[in-house]
Amino acid sequence: MTIALTDLPVTAGPVFVPGDEGYAAEVASWNVAIHHEPHVVVGATGAQDVAAAVRWAGTHGMPVAVQATGHGAVRPVTGGLLVTTGRMTAVSVDPVTRTARAAAGARWSQVVEAAAAHGLAPLNGSSTHVGVVGYTLGGGAGPLGRRYGFAADHVRSIEIVTADGALRTVDADHEADLFWAVRGGKGNFGIVTEIEFGLFEVAGFFGGGIHFPGSHAAEVLHAYRAWVAGLPEEMSTSVALLRLPPLPLLPEPLRGAYVAHLRVAYLGTAEDGEALLAPMRAAAPALVDDVSWRPYSAVDSVHQDPVDPLPSRDRGVLLGELTAQTVDHVLEVAGPQVDVPLMMVEIRHLGGAFARTPATPNAVSGRGAQYSLFAIGPGLPELAPVVDEVTDRLLAVETMPGGLMNFSGHAAPEALLANWATADRDRLLRIKRSYDPTNVFSSGQALVG
Structure with a gap:
């Protein structure tokens, strides 16, 4: 054209x-x-x-x-x-109302920094390098989520341009149907230009990560399965099997290694956190253990996600429970004894506030799940078929209906719609037809092909 x-x-x-x-x-x-x-x-x-x-x-x-x-x-x-929208980066914080406003291209790092000056924290994800808006519209399951829920649960208002070119401000009292759908339905209803959301009185936390040798992956994963069942909501955790690259910036024990990485964020005292963490520290010898009390501005140290651009292809499912059989299956498909092109396989503990309906209900999918199982492989075209085949095998476990939008990867519209129960799915499609009858917004994680 x-x-x-x-x-x-x-x-x-x-x-x-x-x-x-x-x-x-x-x-x-x-x-x-x-x-x-x-x-x-x-x-x-x-x-x-x-x-x-x-x-x-x-x-x-x-x-x-x-x-x-x-x-x-x-x-x-x-x-x-x-x-x-990368030029739209304005961020402001109101410490009195404990709210923040972020423009369409703002990153979580900006919000974390601005909020920290007032002893506050947002519900960002595993990396503060990620954009605020896209993460939140997909639900947003971050390191404080078991205590406070999804990021989308605390959105107060949204400024959005719909398919007719109109700029609207929507909230619980203004175009409530659209407000419900956008919080969880991703970018299917328009382009969000600004978002307002709540902050929390969190100045610091007990957390970080422990890297265990890959040779002890079985002990670590089975210990994790038993351990998380008794954790309080103040403790958010995940465990990942990582195939790390041989990069000089990594500590020598981790360079080019296969490891099991426990991630921890606890909103309690360091003393209580140490006691809670003790069973996992006893599960296997650690290569690197950097769990400690730290300011919330250091939240990236929990997951240690990469910052530099890379090619990736990811997908996940939800679990109602984490059984010994599921752990054994994960180890069989992606453990240290096999050579598969998966950079990360993560089991994340959900439940807690993730499972509760917020005061202002929204379209976030996946509530009620206790865990997510998620995989990331290299997104190189020549590797895509084998990455998909291995991911299919990995995720062939007993799952719960539904899924998290941010963990649904490149799924087709019919698969994405399966993230919701029938009533919510029908409501989303009805709102989509009302605000975007010609399917102008049909890219990315589209609900209509």
Whole structure:
């Protein structure tokens, strides 16, 4: 499709078409396995740019996609209009109401830093490098979640541009159906330009990680299965089997190693945290143990997620319980004795506040699950078939119905819709038809093909 230079959208931010200098950098995603090729890209500087871009796309019958950081990129944008929001990075914190506001392209690191100045913390995910909006719209299951629930549970209001190009502010009292759907339904209903959410009085926590040798993976995983059953909601944990790269920035014992990595975040005293952690410290000898009391600004030390862009392909399922048979299956498929292209296999403890309906209900899926089982492999095209085949085998366990949107990967619309029970699924589709009757927003984790 050829777009005349005189027919491009008029915005304060830059506009690119294929062949322009800066086009490739503008469409680049953190997940470098995804290569976007839109007909037009608008680098939005504010909500009015987003609205103008969506209205322009409407006059040309174009689909519209959005990208902030590209951490959640699961399938490429081909054709149409891509709105990038990386220039929209404003963040503000109100310590009196314990709320924060974040623009479309803001990252959690900005919110963590701004909130920490007041002894407050947000419900960010495992990496503060990730964008606030996309993470939250997918639910958001982070290191404080067993105590406080999903990030989406604490959203107060949302500013969103819908398919008609209108800029709306929605909350529990204004367009409540749309407010319900966006919190959990991801980007299917429009482009969120700003979000307001609650903060919590958390200045520090007892946490970090323990890396165990891969040769002790069985002992660690079986000990974890027994241990988590009795943990209080103040303790959020996960355990991952990692195939670490031979990078100089890693400590020598971890460089190029296969390890079992226990992640811990406890909202209690260090003394109580030490006592709770003791059974896992006794499960196997540690290569590296850095669990300690730390300020919330050091929350990235829990999961130690990579910061630099990489190619990835991921998918997960939900579990009602973590049985010995499931642990044995995980070890059989992805343990240290097999050579499979999975960079990480994670078992995450859910339950607690994750399972409770918030004061203002939303469309977040996956409530009621006790655990998630999640895998990440390299997203290289030549490896995709084998990554998918191994992931299929890994996830062939006794699962719960439903799923977490942020852990659903590149699933097709019919598979994504299976994340919800029938009533919620029907409600989501009804709201989608009402606000986006021509399916303008059909990229990413689309509910309608």
